[in-house]
Every structure is written in C-alpha cells, then in structure tokens.
Amino acid sequence: MLGVTQSCVYKVLKCAKDRNSVENLPRSGRPSKTVTRGDRRIVRHTKCHKNQTITEITNTVNEWLPQPISARTVRRGLRCEEFTRRKIRKQIVISAVNRRRCVSWCLTRLIWTVKNIGSMSFSRMKRRLL
16 A cells, blocks of 8 residues: 555564664674765776776875775775776787788788698697787
8 A cells, every 4th residue: 555565564663662763773893994085086086097006096095095995995995886907907019020920921821721731730830829
C-alpha cells in the first residue's frame, strides 16, 4: 500500500522500541584522513598532471595536507573517482635502423611460398618476429 515492505516496517518499529530513535548508529572504524575537499583537490591535481606516478602525486599532496597520507590512500581515493593505473606505460622503442631492417626483411619474403617458409629454421623466425 505504501510501497514499503513489511520487514522494513518491522525493523523501524523495533529500532524505535529498543533505542527510542530510528536514526542510524555511528559506524565503527577510523575516520578518513582526507576530507571531501582534499579528495577533490587530489583528483584535480591528477587531472592536471596525468603523467605523474602515484609516488609523485603523493609527495605533492603531502606538501599541502595537514597529515601525511600514504600512496595507497591516494590510489584508493583515485580508484573511487574511477582513475586507474597511475603507472606510466612506456612504449617499446625500435631504432630507425632496426625498423628499416625488419621492413626490408619482410618485403624480401613477401612473395615466398609455403615451401620456402617451411625450409626456414624456427629460431631465425623467432628472432625476426616483432
């Protein structure tokens, strides 16, 4: 009738009877080291400096926070804001000389048949594959 389940009504009535209040009890656990303003500032800093690692972000954040926080705390806060993987991914660099050699090697074997490929040793093929 009201869109509330019967069990919900019973729980509210039981809380009112036992504690004379229907308010939620305070949760256990340590309070957060950062407040919402600090969390927003961490996110804003991360958006501006996307190439920094977690350690660099943590060191910067600890300069303006009253209590120092760990890198894990920063990572956890960023994950809640859907920022993941603060590790800078480096591209594997192939020198221009090696790139030209690989391209020329592939071009010379472009017209090979199955018979030619079968006569090649596998160790040589493994070295040439990128």
